[in-house]
Structure formats: C-alpha cells, structure tokens
Amino acid sequence: MLSLWVTPPDVGSGAVHAALLVDSAVLLLEQEIRDGSERYQGLQELFPAAARMQRAAADLCGVRADAPDQRPWLRHTAWTSDEAPLARAPTSGPESGSAVDDYSFVRVAGDGVHEIPVGPVHAGIIEPGHFRFSVVGEKVLRLEERLGYVHKGVERRFTELDPLEGHRLAARICGDSTVAYSWAYCQALEALAGLQVPVRATWLRGICLEVERLQNHLGDLGALGNDAGFAFGLAQFSRLKEELLRVTESVFGQRYLMDVVVPGGVAIDPSADVIARLSSVLRDIAARVRLLRDIYDDHSGIRDRFAGAGVVTPELARQLGLTGLAGRASLQLRDLRADAPWSPYHALTPTPCIRREGDVAARVAVRFDEVAESSRLTRAFLSDLPDGPVTAPLALPREPRLAIGLIEGWRGPVLVALEITAAGRIRRCHVHDPSWQNWPALEHAIISNIVPDFPLINKSFNLSYSGHDL
Amino acid sequence: MIKTLRTIVGIGIVSELPPAQDDTLRVREALQQEVLSVLGRALCIRHVDAGSCNACELEIHALNNPIYNIEGLGIRFVASPRHADMLLVTGPVSRHMLTALRRTYDATPDPKLVVAVGDCGCNGGIFGTSYATVGSVSAVLPVDVAVPGCPPSPVRLLQGILTAIRQSVGDRTLKAL
Known part of the structure; x- marks a missing residue:
C-alpha cells in the first residue's frame, strides 16, 4: 500500500x-x-x-x-x-496547543520493567518526536513512538494556495527530500493539465533527484560511522557532502535544491561548463567513497556495532510493507525508478541495490551501493543531456479532477494526490512520506536490542518527522 | 588503520576562516555584555527544532563539518539545555512544540541568548500563523538575533551566532595564524 x-x-x-x-x-x-x-x-x-x-x-x-x-x-x-x-x-487563540495532553501509551508490566521517556527534544541536532521505551536492564522490551510534534497544518495550507504556487509548499514539507516532493507535486499538476514536460527538463529533474540522494547518503554514512564511535567517518563524509553541496550550488544556484523543480519544468538551465564540473566532482566523490568503504569494512569496531543490530527480517518487512531504502535492505525488491520508470528513468534505469540481512550493516551497504549507482547514473544523465527548452506553459483544466504524483525519493516513494475544483483551486492535496510505512518497523527493529544502540538503529533508518507530521 | 591515517594526512586541514559578524541580524540589544563576561570565548549551543522542515537542521549540521569547523572556534553543540548558553531555534513554532520549547528555554541557565533560524523562525515562512503554528520564534521567546534564509547557509548561521556573542573571531583567528 x-x-x-x-x-x-x-x-x-x-x-x-x-x-x-x-x-x-x-x-x-x-x-x-x-x-x-x-x-x-x-x-x-x-x-x-x-x-x-x-x-x-x-x-x-x-x-x-x-x-x-x-x-x-x-x-x-x-x-x-x-x-x-x-x-x-479550528478556532485557535495564541495559547492553543500549549496544554500537555495525556496520551495513553501501552504499558508493559512485570518484574524489573521500567519506562524511559525520550523527547520530544532530543540530544542531537535532529527533529522532535517522543519515544517511550519499556526496558529490563538495558534490553528494550518495547518501543512506542509518539509523533505529531511538528504538525504545521500543511494539507490545510495547500487549500489556501494557488495550484501554481503549491510546489513551493511541497518543497518545504521535508527539507531533505525537497526535490522528491516538489517533483511529485509538479508531476500531479502536470498530469491534471495534460502537459508533456520538455525532455531536457525531465533529465535535469532526474539529475537533481540523484544529487539529493547522494547528499543524504553521504550525510548518513558519516553520521552512522560517528554513532558507532568512528569520528573519522563523520569528518570525511561531511567534507565530501560539503564539496557536493558547493558544486550543486554552482550548478543550480542552491545548496539544497529548493524550488528548482517548478510547474512545467525546472527553474534553471545550467551551462555546459558547470555541468562538466559537476560530473568531475561526482567522479572524485565516488572514488573517495570507495576508499572510505574499504576503511569501514576493515574496521572491526564498526563491523561489531553494525552487524546484527536492529534487524527487520524480509518476512517482517513484507508484512509491515517496509518501503524504500530500508525495504531494499530487507529484500523488498522495490525501486520505482526501475519498476515503473518515468522520464528520464526509462532512458537510463538504475540497478536496484538489494540486501537481505535487514540490519544496520545492510542499510549501510545499500547506501554505499546507491552512492556508486547514483553517481554513475547522474554522470550518464549529464553526458547525454538533451538540448531544448526547460519549461513549458501550463494551463489547468476548468473541471474538477484528481491526479497522483509518485517519485522514488532517497528515502522511498513520495506520493502527492492533488484534487482541484472547477474554479481551478486546490480542494485537497494529500502528501505521503515513505516514513509512514517505516516508522512502525523501527518499533520492531529495536526489540531485544540495548538502549544505547537506539540512536544508531534510528539513524540507519533516518526517517522523516516533518514529512510525516505534516 | 594505515588507510585511515593516510587519508587523514593526505587531506590535511581544510577548515576555512569564519565570517565577520553582521549587525543587521541583531534584533535585541540586551544581555550580550553580561553573557560575554561570563562566557569568555567558549559557547555552548542547544538546538531546538520547533517545527522546521529539517532543511535548517542540515545546514546547522554542516557547521560541525571540518570546513566550517565551529568547534575550532570554541563553540559546541550540547545535548541538554542545562549545559547551554544559547538556544538555536528553527521552525515556525508548531503549537505542539510550544510547551517543549518554553520548557527548554526555562531549563537553560541565565544569562542566555536566543537565535531564531530560517525564514520560518523569523516570520513563519510559507507556513505563517495557523491553527497549527504560532508563526515565529519571537512570538514565544525573546530573540536576540534572527538569521533569515530558506535554509540559511552555514556562513550566514555562523555570522548569526558570532553576532549574538559580538565576536569577530575572524579577525582574531587571522592574527593568530
């Protein structure tokens, strides 16, 4: 589903x-x-x-x-x-929402069982959410998540915007997946209008989506090393990520690609020489990452922390509908870019990266594989980039309609369902993050692990709060 | 091990000089002198996400990379507000984070500084004020410095932080080098 x-x-x-x-x-x-x-x-x-x-x-x-x-x-x-x-x-005054409610968490009873409440403000630089651990000693018996802290009224806000402005809100639903969301939104809008986006624009969108995937994977690989006590990994990967962000800025005018995907195409048409630079930086980064992968693989401390931590078996993953990157680490053979390719992915299709172990090590391995595959793919897009315009005019039909946009972002499939009225207003815009499927799986993955491994296991999924809380 | 060491030596030091402070980011004049006399150069920051989309967080993370190297300036992100001198607050302040944000502020010992980050933190951004959002950090806490941007770059963030503590670390580092 x-x-x-x-x-x-x-x-x-x-x-x-x-x-x-x-x-x-x-x-x-x-x-x-x-x-x-x-x-x-x-x-x-x-x-x-x-x-x-x-x-x-x-x-x-x-x-x-x-x-x-x-x-x-x-x-x-x-x-x-x-x-x-x-x-x-709802009627709301300045103090609306300031009361604290009494949510009925599921209680675990028994000899020596106690609860550890964590959040919403966590120890690191991350988004807010509440985790209720029931533990015996260090071992986790049960984790219950409580989310909704960053609910911003996104879906109501959509209905107040012009459909041709909605992509700006879509881009700000989940900052690490801005390309995936704004593309999914524009895809739905373009389907409503029956518009064929110029081919150069779809290729540039593909480049943006892969760059976004690379940025996030580089960040995560460093953070995962750090969570296993290997600060060297964080220093190296965050340096590579910064290098990628800077070259991204030189190509698209933005470090994170907010508002680059617009209705009808893309906002920027990069010149041939900055494209060549992006390509050479990507080749460099891929080579560096290969070296770092050897270092991670040879490091006994890292292997010890990663292997066997936070397991989601393929069987459990299938039952829970685990999706995207985390799904592929548990043998769920789904990657929309390969299974249901849209332009530009039917021209150049990535090979899905699959593991079966479903532990932290597998989710790290999928990221390493995808860094190699995405940088290969992006360079292929760059070298064969078609000529032509990068935007086409878009006119909405004067009848009520519903259309769906679906994009495989770095975390998994992002869906936007856009309904417009006969007057050309947004009646309903539903946005869906793959984290909805994967948050419940995290509750299973942590069972029988120890509390100190939670940050590592949580990071290996790296799920969205903002994209989920809306 | 040898590969690790070779990589470290091969890359060397990549840290860049920090930017100068920017007084246009300042929105409140109180406190700084008091904070500075207590802190000297060291500063501990507690980050609070009060409804951000996570883009600001990504750029705040970048401050810790070897290129911006914020720890090299004596500034550290800490795990608890009880250890902090400054709150770095992102987001349009979702109503569901109101209480947590106020409690975090109350748990931070005086004297303390507040830096609002991003267009949302400054004025609610695209989310504005609604049934779900308050609309800006300054509607909830006394804000000393506001750093706009969607998201603001690490250089702007660093400028905002340095402005809040009135430090031209850039000049000092230059002389030290």
Whole structure:
C-alpha cells in the first residue's frame, strides 16, 4: 500500500482513498463518504501501516475507520476531537496547543520493567518526536513512538494556495527530500493539465533527484560511522557532502535544491561548463567513497556495532510493507525508478541495490551501493543531456479532477494526490512520506536490542518527522 | 588503520576562516555584555527544532563539518539545555512544540541568548500563523538575533551566532595564524 487518505464531505464529495502499488501501476480505490459520522472499513489487518494513516485521517478530517485503535495520532492539543482542520479551520487563540495532553501509551508490566521517556527534544541536532521505551536492564522490551510534534497544518495550507504556487509548499514539507516532493507535486499538476514536460527538463529533474540522494547518503554514512564511535567517518563524509553541496550550488544556484523543480519544468538551465564540473566532482566523490568503504569494512569496531543490530527480517518487512531504502535492505525488491520508470528513468534505469540481512550493516551497504549507482547514473544523465527548452506553459483544466504524483525519493516513494475544483483551486492535496510505512518497523527493529544502540538503529533508518507530521 | 591515517594526512586541514559578524541580524540589544563576561570565548549551543522542515537542521549540521569547523572556534553543540548558553531555534513554532520549547528555554541557565533560524523562525515562512503554528520564534521567546534564509547557509548561521556573542573571531583567528 502506498497511502490512505480522506477527503472530508464538507469540502465537496467526501471519500476515503487508498493508493496501492500493483506491479508497476498505481491502483486507486475510492469509497464515497456522505456524512462525517459515517465509518469506513479499516484496512489495518491487510496493511498494518494503514492503522496510523486512519488515525491521522480521523484527526484531520473527522472521518473514522472501523479499527480497534481509536487514539489520536497527529492531534495533541492544538485542536479538539470535535474539530477537523481539513473540514473547517479550528478556532485557535495564541495559547492553543500549549496544554500537555495525556496520551495513553501501552504499558508493559512485570518484574524489573521500567519506562524511559525520550523527547520530544532530543540530544542531537535532529527533529522532535517522543519515544517511550519499556526496558529490563538495558534490553528494550518495547518501543512506542509518539509523533505529531511538528504538525504545521500543511494539507490545510495547500487549500489556501494557488495550484501554481503549491510546489513551493511541497518543497518545504521535508527539507531533505525537497526535490522528491516538489517533483511529485509538479508531476500531479502536470498530469491534471495534460502537459508533456520538455525532455531536457525531465533529465535535469532526474539529475537533481540523484544529487539529493547522494547528499543524504553521504550525510548518513558519516553520521552512522560517528554513532558507532568512528569520528573519522563523520569528518570525511561531511567534507565530501560539503564539496557536493558547493558544486550543486554552482550548478543550480542552491545548496539544497529548493524550488528548482517548478510547474512545467525546472527553474534553471545550467551551462555546459558547470555541468562538466559537476560530473568531475561526482567522479572524485565516488572514488573517495570507495576508499572510505574499504576503511569501514576493515574496521572491526564498526563491523561489531553494525552487524546484527536492529534487524527487520524480509518476512517482517513484507508484512509491515517496509518501503524504500530500508525495504531494499530487507529484500523488498522495490525501486520505482526501475519498476515503473518515468522520464528520464526509462532512458537510463538504475540497478536496484538489494540486501537481505535487514540490519544496520545492510542499510549501510545499500547506501554505499546507491552512492556508486547514483553517481554513475547522474554522470550518464549529464553526458547525454538533451538540448531544448526547460519549461513549458501550463494551463489547468476548468473541471474538477484528481491526479497522483509518485517519485522514488532517497528515502522511498513520495506520493502527492492533488484534487482541484472547477474554479481551478486546490480542494485537497494529500502528501505521503515513505516514513509512514517505516516508522512502525523501527518499533520492531529495536526489540531485544540495548538502549544505547537506539540512536544508531534510528539513524540507519533516518526517517522523516516533518514529512510525516505534516 | 594505515588507510585511515593516510587519508587523514593526505587531506590535511581544510577548515576555512569564519565570517565577520553582521549587525543587521541583531534584533535585541540586551544581555550580550553580561553573557560575554561570563562566557569568555567558549559557547555552548542547544538546538531546538520547533517545527522546521529539517532543511535548517542540515545546514546547522554542516557547521560541525571540518570546513566550517565551529568547534575550532570554541563553540559546541550540547545535548541538554542545562549545559547551554544559547538556544538555536528553527521552525515556525508548531503549537505542539510550544510547551517543549518554553520548557527548554526555562531549563537553560541565565544569562542566555536566543537565535531564531530560517525564514520560518523569523516570520513563519510559507507556513505563517495557523491553527497549527504560532508563526515565529519571537512570538514565544525573546530573540536576540534572527538569521533569515530558506535554509540559511552555514556562513550566514555562523555570522548569526558570532553576532549574538559580538565576536569577530575572524579577525582574531587571522592574527593568530
């Protein structure tokens, strides 16, 4: 399952939508909802990841699923259980949301069991979320996540924007995946308009997406070394990442590629000489990373920390619907770039990088493999970059429509479902991060590991809070 | 081991000189002198994400890389607000982070500085003020320096931090070299 969302009946015809990936096609299921008090059949037994999506839909739209867990998920105290921000704006004063609610965590009882609450403010420079560990000694019996701290009202904000401006908000949903989100948004918008994007623009978008993948993988590989006590790794990889950020800025005018993907194409048409420079920097970085991989592989301390930590077996991964990079480290053979290639990936298709062990070491290995593959792919894009314009004018149809954008970002598939009204306004824009599928898997991965290994295991997934909390 | 050492020696020192302070980023005049007299050159920063999209965090991370080398200036990111002299706050302040942000501020010992980071931290950015967001850090805490940008570059961030503590570390480092 890719995603589940609700359009509340208050804003037109209400419906529950579920998007499924069947082979290389998206199957969109819809059930009409006439009245907000109507319940729909929950999908949590077929797709466990649906449970939280249904709870979030209840929080935001006021439409509930028939499911055992009726606790709020994204809602803390900024609005009440009677209010539904996507149906109508909650009444809020300056102090709204400042109260602390009493969320009913699942309690683990027994001799010597105690709880460790962590967050929302964590020890490092990372996003906020709450983790409740139930432990005996150092061993974790159970982890329960509580998210929603960075809920910013993104989906309501979309309905206030012009569809041709929405890509700017999409770019700021999850800063580390700005290309994936803005591309998915633009893909949906372009599908609504029936627009064929110029081929040079799609190739440049492909380059941006791969550069984003490389930036994140380099950052993660350094941070993972550091979490295993190998500061050398952080120093080396963060230096390489900085080098990549600087050359990215020289090509696209931005270190992180905010607002480069725009409706109808891309905002910048780089010249031939900066393209050549990017290509040579990528070759250098790939060579450096090969050396660093040898160092990581030869380091007994690193091997000891990585191997066998935070295992998600292929069987569990299949049941939970583990997706994207973490899925590929647990033998889930899915990479949309290869399975359902869109332009430019049908011209140059990457080889999916797969491992079966499902531990931290496997997620590190997939990142190393993908750095090599992405830099090869990007250089191939750069050397065969077609000529032509980089934008095309876009006109929206004057009828209500729904379209889906789907992009394999560095973390996994990012989905945008965009619904417009006859007046050309956004009626509903649902955005979905792969972290929705993978956060629950982290709760399983940590079981029987020790508390001090949590930062390492968590980092090996590197899931998004902002993209999830919306 | 030999590969590790060879890499370290081969690359050498890549750190660049820090930027000069920029007084246009300053929004409040109080406190600095008091903080400086207590701190000298050392400064401990606690970062708080109050609803950021994570882009600002990526650039804050970059301050720790060998090129910006913030630790080389005596400035460190710490794990607890109780160890901190400065809060570096990102995001449009989601309402669900209001309490955590206030408690973090209260847990930071006086005298303390607050630097708001990014367009969202300065004025709510594209998220603005809504049922879910307060709209700027200054609506919740007294802000000393605000660093705009989406996201601000590490150089701008460093400028903001140095401005808050009124240090032209750049000049001093130049002389020391």
